Amino acid sequence: MEHLLSIIILFPAIGALLGLLVDTKSIKTYGITISVIEFCLTLFLWVSFDSKAIGFQFQEIYSLIPSYGVNFHLGVDGISIFLIVLSSFMAMLSMIGLQEKRDIKHLIITILMLEMTMTGVFAALDTILFYIFWEFSLVPVLYVIGGWGGKNRIYASVKFFIFTFSGSIIMLIGILFLSHYYYTQTGTWSFSITDWFNVSLPYNIQLWLFGAFFLGFAIKIPMVPFHTWLPSAHTEAPTIGSVILASILLKMGSYGFIRFSLPLFPDATVYFVYPIAILAIIMIVYTSFVAFAQKNIKQMIAYSSIAHMGVITLGTFALNSEGITGSIFLMLGHGIVSGGLFLLVGMLYNRVHSKEIDAFSGLSTIMPMYAFMFAIMIIASVAFPMTINFVGEFLIFLGFFQVSPTLTIIAASAIVMGAIYSLYLFRKVFFGKLKDEHKILKDLNKNELFTMVPIVVMTLALGIYPKPITDTIDTSVKHTLSIMKERAVLEETKRLINE
Amino acid sequence: MNNLTLEALNLSVFTPMGVLLIGALLILCLDLIQKDLSVNFYTMITTIFLLVDLVAVLSSNSGDEAFFGLLKVDGVSIIAQSIVIVGALLFILLSIIPKKFNEFRFAEYFSLFLFSVVGFQFMVSSTNLILILLGLEIASLCIYILIAIHNTHKSIEAAIKFFTLGAISSSFFLLGIFVMYLLTSSIDLVEITARIQTSNHTLIILSLCCFLVSIGFKLSLVPFHRWVADVYDGSSEIMAGYISIVPKIAGIVIAYRIFTPFLEMNIEWLYNILYFIIVSSMLLSNIMAMVQNDVKRMLGYSSIGHSAFILAAILITNEQTLHSIFLYWSMFMFTNMGIFTVLWVSRNKLKKWHKYHDQPHIKFSGLIYSNPFLAIVFSVFMFSLAGIPPFALFWGKFYLIGTVVNSGEIYLALTMAVSGIMAVFYSLRLIVYILLKEPVELDGQIYITNVSWYNKFVMAMSAIVVFFSMSIIGGLLGYFYEILK
Numbered sequence: 001m002e003h004l005l006s007i008i009i010l011f012p013a014i015g016a017l018l019g020l021l022v023d024t025k026s027i028k029t030y031g032i033t034i035s036v037i038e039f040c041l042t043l044f045l046w047v048s049f050d051s052k053a054i055g056f057q058f059q060e061i062y063s064l065i066p067s068y069g070v071n072f073h074l075g076v077d078g079i080s081i082f083l084i085v086l087s088s089f090m091a092m093l094s095m096i097g098l099q100e101k102r103d104i105k106h107l108i109i110t111i112l113m114l115e116m117t118m119t120g121v122f123a124a125l126d127t128i129l130f131y132i133f134w135e136f137s138l139v140p141v142l143y144v145i146g147g148w149g150g151k152n153r154i155y156a157s158v159k160f161f162i163f164t165f166s167g168s169i170i171m172l173i174g175i176l177f178l179s180h181y182y183y184t185q186t187g188t189w190s191f192s193i194t195d196w197f198n199v200s201l202p203y204n205i206q207l208w209l210f211g212a213f214f215l216g217f218a219i220k221i222p223m224v225p226f227h228t229w230l231p232s233a234h235t236e237a238p239t240i241g242s243v244i245l246a247s248i249l250l251k252m253g254s255y256g257f258i259r260f261s262l263p264l265f266p267d268a269t270v271y272f273v274y275p276i277a278i279l280a281i282i283m284i285v286y287t288s289f290v291a292f293a294q295k296n297i298k299q300m301i302a303y304s305s306i307a308h309m310g311v312i313t314l315g316t317f318a319l320n321s322e323g324i325t326g327s328i329f330l331m332l333g334h335g336i337v338s339g340g341l342f343l344l345v346g347m348l349y350n351r352v353h354s355k356e357i358d359a360f361s362g363l364s365t366i367m368p369m370y371a372f373m374f375a376i377m378i379i380a381s382v383a384f385p386m387t388i389n390f391v392g393e394f395l396i397f398l399g400f401f402q403v404s405p406t407l408t409i410i411a412a413s414a415i416v417m418g419a420i421y422s423l424y425l426f427r428k429v430f431f432g433k434l435k436d437e438h439k440i441l442k443d444l445n446k447n448e449l450f451t452m453v454p455i456v457v458m459t460l461a462l463g464i465y466p467k468p469i470t471d472t473i474d475t476s477v478k479h480t481l482s483i484m485k486e487r488a489v490l491e492e493t494k495r496l497i498n499e
Numbered sequence: 500m501n502n503l504t505l506e507a508l509n510l511s512v513f514t515p516m517g518v519l520l521i522g523a524l525l526i527l528c529l530d531l532i533q534k535d536l537s538v539n540f541y542t543m544i545t546t547i548f549l550l551v552d553l554v555a556v557l558s559s560n561s562g563d564e565a566f567f568g569l570l571k572v573d574g575v576s577i578i579a580q581s582i583v584i585v586g587a588l589l590f591i592l593l594s595i596i597p598k599k600f601n602e603f604r605f606a607e608y609f610s611l612f613l614f615s616v617v618g619f620q621f622m623v624s625s626t627n628l629i630l631i632l633l634g635l636e637i638a639s640l641c642i643y644i645l646i647a648i649h650n651t652h653k654s655i656e657a658a659i660k661f662f663t664l665g666a667i668s669s670s671f672f673l674l675g676i677f678v679m680y681l682l683t684s685s686i687d688l689v690e691i692t693a694r695i696q697t698s699n700h701t702l703i704i705l706s707l708c709c710f711l712v713s714i715g716f717k718l719s720l721v722p723f724h725r726w727v728a729d730v731y732d733g734s735s736e737i738m739a740g741y742i743s744i745v746p747k748i749a750g751i752v753i754a755y756r757i758f759t760p761f762l763e764m765n766i767e768w769l770y771n772i773l774y775f776i777i778v779s780s781m782l783l784s785n786i787m788a789m790v791q792n793d794v795k796r797m798l799g800y801s802s803i804g805h806s807a808f809i810l811a812a813i814l815i816t817n818e819q820t821l822h823s824i825f826l827y828w829s830m831f832m833f834t835n836m837g838i839f840t841v842l843w844v845s846r847n848k849l850k851k852w853h854k855y856h857d858q859p860h861i862k863f864s865g866l867i868y869s870n871p872f873l874a875i876v877f878s879v880f881m882f883s884l885a886g887i888p889p890f891a892l893f894w895g896k897f898y899l900i901g902t903v904v905n906s907g908e909i910y911l912a913l914t915m916a917v918s919g920i921m922a923v924f925y926s927l928r929l930i931v932y933i934l935l936k937e938p939v940e941l942d943g944q945i946y947i948t949n950v951s952w953y954n955k956f957v958m959a960m961s962a963i964v965v966f967f968s969m970s971i972i973g974g975l976l977g978y979f980y981e982i983l984k
Binding site for chain 2: 063064065066067068070103106128131132135136138139142143146147153154157158161162165166169170172173176177179180183
């Protein structure tokens with residue numbers, strides 16, 4: 001199966017194109033079928049992945065522009081494989097839980113195209129290929145938010161598009177500069193990071209390039225102060241858009257840091273550890289307070305997403321294997337948990353057509369199953385032990401404690417804010433006196449259970465036994481750290497990075 | 500004078516232009532003999548001659564000279580001629596439509612069209628300034644008529660505006676030639692650059708400024724850009740598309756031939772002026788494009804930005820310049836051709852959306868609901884225009900910005916990136932109308948009143964190139980490398 005990765009990437013795209021020929025009545029079943037097959041393919045990828053091996057596996061390389069060294073270069077390692085599985089997992093579940101009625105055919109085809117770009121981003125080893133998938137992912141999201149969103153949908157989708165595009169075009173210039181530098185050093189053109197790893201960069205160039213890449217990734221994550229597109233996008237987006245945005249698209253940014261920024265610019269990374277850590281802590285504290293002030297459930301979860309992304313960023317810049325492994329594991333955890341929360345909010349919205357916190361109270365008496373699921377998601381979101389997020393956050397703080405105990409203590413105490421607003425949300429919505437107009441609400445139906453049960457099972461299962469995943473991640477993270485150490489030009493950096 | 504034989508003229512080099520001249524004259528003769536020949540007939544005759552011309556161009560050898568060096572075939576001229584001919588070929592196919600428009604009643608339309616192509620071919624395959632001017636004038640005069648023949652109030656206004664300003668710009672070009680001749684007693688660019696020793700002579704400054712004005716007008720660069728929107732607005736979609744692509748590639752080649760030798764001499768003021776023109780063209784035109792309410796006017800302003808991109812490649816003069824220019828322009832050609840074909844297909848005389856404009860943004864509101872297929876194709880073209888990967892123009896932008904970065908001009912590259920963001924903004928404005936807004940027109944048929952197999956073919960060709968550009972770009976660049984060796 002040496003073409004497995006290309007098949008995984010192209011399968012949803014071909015499915016989307018053929019979906020144009022399917023009639024509207026059966027398109028949902030068609031979409032589910034395609035995404036289930038895609039999920040099985042990614043599971044097969046995981047099964048055939050050698051978790052002990054170092055470096056990239058399933059590599060494929062086809063030439064696109066021979067004279068300029070642009071290749072269709074794919075490969076996965078322990079860092080990216082689980083994100084690919086997560087993408088297909090969440091795409092599948094959000095497709096099953098899809099409740100939209102209007103223009104369902106356009107929506108399904110768009111989601112399938114989006115799935116192609118998501119797997120492509122995580123599998124690309126050629127930076128130009130990465131950039132293509134990264135940018136092209138904006139197009140389906142623009143259409144999903146703008147086509148099925150709420151009142152301000154056009155504003156939100158265009159804002160999202162322009163913000164992320166602006167960041168990434170600066171990154172493109174960084175990529176072009178890097179390839180030119182590689183050319184001056186070796187005499188051949190290449191855009192492949194596996195080639196770039198062989199050449200060390202001077203310190204001052206690293207600083208500039210780190211800045212260019214940082215802008216692209218930070219807007220996507222989104223780091224404060226570039227975060228303003230996210231709440232508006234989440235408020236307006238339909239459920240499926242929010243799910244995919246929160247669980248996968250944001251991870252592209254933090255993945256970009258680990259895949260590109262860290263190994264390519266090790267000295268600059270070390271230089272920027274404290275500024276970025278402080279920015280991450282500001283992210284956590286500030287968005288936690290903002291989340292507490294929200295009146296809209298979706299907005300609250302959106303801001304809590306930013307806070308979680310702050311924790312992930314903090315872990316990435318711990319620059320040791322605990323921190324980075326934790327941050328990748330938290331990406332998976334947050335992907336599942338925030339996706340689950342948005343799905344649950346969507347289910348409530350379909351019944352009541354409101355997302356205001358004040359509109360609800362005492363729902364646990366009438367929707368016990370729903371309340372149970374929501375409770376598990378909420379405690380997972382605040383990183384309660386035995387849930388998936390706990391593993392990630394614990395590893396991150398363990399990792400960053402070695403860098404700076406003070407900052408770790410500040411960050412960890414800010415996490416308490418997360419517990420406050422999450423439990424406040426849960427209390428307001430599920431406890432208290434049930435409103436009269438809500439007495440007719442039905443509990444989860446079969447389809448919704450089918451959507452939520454896998455998420456809940458994963459949340460608990462990986463919270464209790466994360467070892468198979470963390471081991472695989474750890475191997476690749478250690479390899480990445482050794483690349484950093486090897487490529488560093490300053491002695492200081494070599495000393496600071498311990499594998 | 501003894502050795503003046505027919506062989507010495509090397510007439511075979513003249514074949515490509517000769518074919519078209521015969522074709523154009525043949526059309527005029529046929530019109531004299533039989534009056535009631537159809538549009539299909541003339542279009543097919545034109546197409547056949549253009550195809551023969553294309554074959555002749557592609558089979559000509561780089562390095563050939565005719566008329567004692569007056570006509571020169573080099574890699575640049577072969578590729579530029581190919582782009583001119585392919586553009587002309589696809590645009591002329593759009594003439595066959597079910598609706599009756601004034602221009603297609605005249606056989607002269609097709610004849611003039613061929614003459615304009617001949618003019619551009621002369622323009623790009625010579626280093627003799629007089630021949631360049633001659634080609635420029637032949638082509639321009641034809642285009643003024645081709646615009647006016649559309650016979651609406653606005654098209655005549657556009658033609659007069661274009662003619663007046665075009666004539667002034669040509670006179671500047673002529674003035675530039677005079678001064679160069681005064682200085683070096685030569686009108687051949689190769690000789691001129693060989694004879695110029697010092698670069699700070701007042702006459703050089705005067706001459707280059709004259710060329711700059713003239714070329715700036717032809718490429719519609721700021722501050723010589725004011726005619727663009729009106730001319731685009733007044734022309735038919737075929738002619739607007741044609742003048743957005745074909746005359747510009749000829750202008751670009753002239754700019755390359757004139758400025759590159761001087762830029763290689765490191766003349767600082769020329770570099771600075773060009774830099775200023777490029778930056779202001781990129782930024783101002785894109786700002787103007789953002790506020791337009793008519794698609795054709797928006798495309799007019801956007802084309803200024805694209806010309807400025809190309810000029811940036813000329814400014815930096817490294818070994819990748821020519822490849823990036825031609826790659827960019829061939830990708831731009833297919834993108835723009837697709838957009839103008841969509842506009843042409845949806846053209847009707849109802850004026851139901853706007854009092855003056857034929858193609859206001861509002862016309863395409865909710866196109867995805869009323870005509871999904873056209874909407875998808877149209878938005879793919881617009882995404883390509885914005886430079887979103889993996890569509891065609893992304894590769895052009897990528898390679899061109901790469902060229903700029905490779906010569907160390909990071910700030911210029913950043914400016915280009917900013918103008919790229921602006922391009923996204925104005926493209927997105929139309930895309931929002933197409934994909935996201937509520938439909939104004941539930942009957943999708945109104946958007947395809949002009950549809951015929953021929954313009955479907957052109958649209959399909961452009962869509963295939965734009966969509967699958969990823970797989971052809973490597974081969975195209977390889978071909979350019981081979982020709983430009």
